[in-house]
Amino acid sequence: MSPSSKPFLRALAGETLTPPPFWLMRQAGRYLPEYRATRAEAGSFLDLCYNPELATEVTLQPLRRYGFDAAILFSDILVIPDALRQQVAFKEGEGPVLTPIRSATDLDGLNISGLHDHLAPVYATVKKLSAAIPATTALIGFAGAPWTVATYMIEGSGSKDFSKAKTMMFGQPELFARLMALLIQATGDYLIRQIDNGAEAIQIFDTWAGALPEDQFERWVIAPTRVLVQRIRAERPGVPVIGFPRQAGVLYKRYITETGVSGVSIDSSVPLEWAAKELQPLCTLQGNLDPILLVAGGEALDAGIDRILKALGKGPFIFNLGHGITPPTPPENVARLAERVKAWKG
Ligand code: CP3
Numbered sequence: 522m523s524p525s526s527k528p529f530l531r532a533l534a535g536e537t538l539t540p541p542p543f544w545l546m547r548q549a550g551r552y553l554p555e556y557r558a559t560r561a562e563a564g565s566f567l568d569l570c571y572n573p574e575l576a577t578e579v580t581l582q583p584l585r586r587y588g589f590d591a592a593i594l595f596s597d598i599l600v601i602p603d604a605l606r607q608q609v610a611f612k613e614g615e616g617p618v619l620t621p622i623r624s625a626t627d628l629d630g631l632n633i634s635g636l637h638d639h640l641a642p643v644y645a646t647v648k649k650l651s652a653a654i655p656a657t658t659a660l661i662g663f664a665g666a667p668w669t670v671a672t673y674m675i676e677g678s679g680s681k682d683f684s685k686a687k688t689m690m691f692g693q694p695e696l697f698a699r700l701m702a703l704l705i706q707a708t709g710d711y712l713i714r715q716i717d718n719g720a721e722a723i724q725i726f727d728t729w730a731g732a733l734p735e736d737q738f739e740r741w742v743i744a745p746t747r748v749l750v751q752r753i754r755a756e757r758p759g760v761p762v763i764g765f766p767r768q769a770g771v772l773y774k775r776y777i778t779e780t781g782v783s784g785v786s787i788d789s790s791v792p793l794e795w796a797a798k799e800l801q802p803l804c805t806l807q808g809n810l811d812p813i814l815l816v817a818g819g820e821a822l823d824a825g826i827d828r829i830l831k832a833l834g835k836g837p838f839i840f841n842l843g844h845g846i847t848p849p850t851p852p853e854n855v856a857r858l859a860e861r862v863k864a865w866k867g
């Protein structure tokens with residue numbers, strides 16, 4: 522089947538489909554018992570990311586249950602710092618822990634030369650997936666946006682206020698710019714290689730975009746994303762890019778027009794009528810069900826789904842959550858969502 526017959530890719534090319542194609546961020550993960558079993562078999566979380574057989578298996582698990590229109594490569598945004606030789610670990614119940622980058626000496630310890638060798642298992646996963654997914658399912662490759670990855674590299678963990686990352690950004694602008702330049706290069710190289718192994722669309726996750734004031738948003742969210750979009754467009758024309766500048770608020774509009782993305786994933790705080798009027802004429806929208814509605818289930822879930830379909834289903838749209846599925850989500854609620862979206866008649 523040619524790519525243009527895949528509903529997910531048709532929606533990204535600007536078609537309005539009824540029902541809209543759908544997939545869910547973090548559709549592979551701890552809410553699924555079969556994921557937890559494979560994860561235990563793999564050892565650590567990073568071991569799972571670098572095991573092509575098992576990473577392929579966990580990518581396919583949610584497709585078997587729910588028939589999503591897209592598969593997303595199973596990996597993590599923090600494989601980039603890992604491949605640049607920063608120490609990265611995922612601690613049970615704590616999330617990621619990294620040896621933080623705070624000085625020029627720390628930054629000098631990073632090295633891009635072994636990037637592709639280190640990430641070879643991820644490319645192998647993409648290749649296996651592209652042969653294994655159903656003919657109407659699209660394969661999404663992804664990376665973290667430079668700003669969001671930089672926050673973990675500088676903080677050394679998740680953070681509430683990004684004080685260390687922002688202190689470097691404001692106080693040591695040259696050092697911060699060097700780190701960002703390295704990330705823009707590595708992320709572009711990584712995404713191009715995913716495309717060469719079979720990724721048909723790319724999503725760039727800028728989870729912490731909303732933490733930046735307008736001028737920094739322009740410089741460290743919009744500009745690096747524009748470089749990545751332009752590079753993909755020039756080197757691998759025809760591969761659509763979805764941006765996810767989470768919690769960007771009214772800046773979603775400038776993000777779309779100034780980066781040139783084909784689609785934008787909106788978080789749950791974006792008002793639907795505003796999005797339909799101001800954003801949907803500019804590009805395909807993806808989103809934006811509150812992931813906790815998927816935990817709660819029942820009539821609240823149904824009503825949330827319908828509101829989104831009514832508001833955004835009349836234009837180019839891909840149904841998704843406003844952020845990733847959380848571990849307490851009952852799998853039967855995901856089945857309920859899948860049925861309801863697939864039955865939508867406009
Ligand atoms: O969507 C998918 O199914 C593909 C897989 C995927 C994962 N992480 C798997 C994962 C994707 C696209 C990501 C992206 C990612 N990773 C982001 C951006 C999107 C977002 O959710 O905001 C970020 C910020 C990360 C960094 C990260 N990875 C954190 C902060 C954590 C710990 C928090 C947690 O949920 O445990 C992870 C771990 C992680 N990445 C898990 C999974 C399935 C859970 C790890 C486990 O199985 O123990």
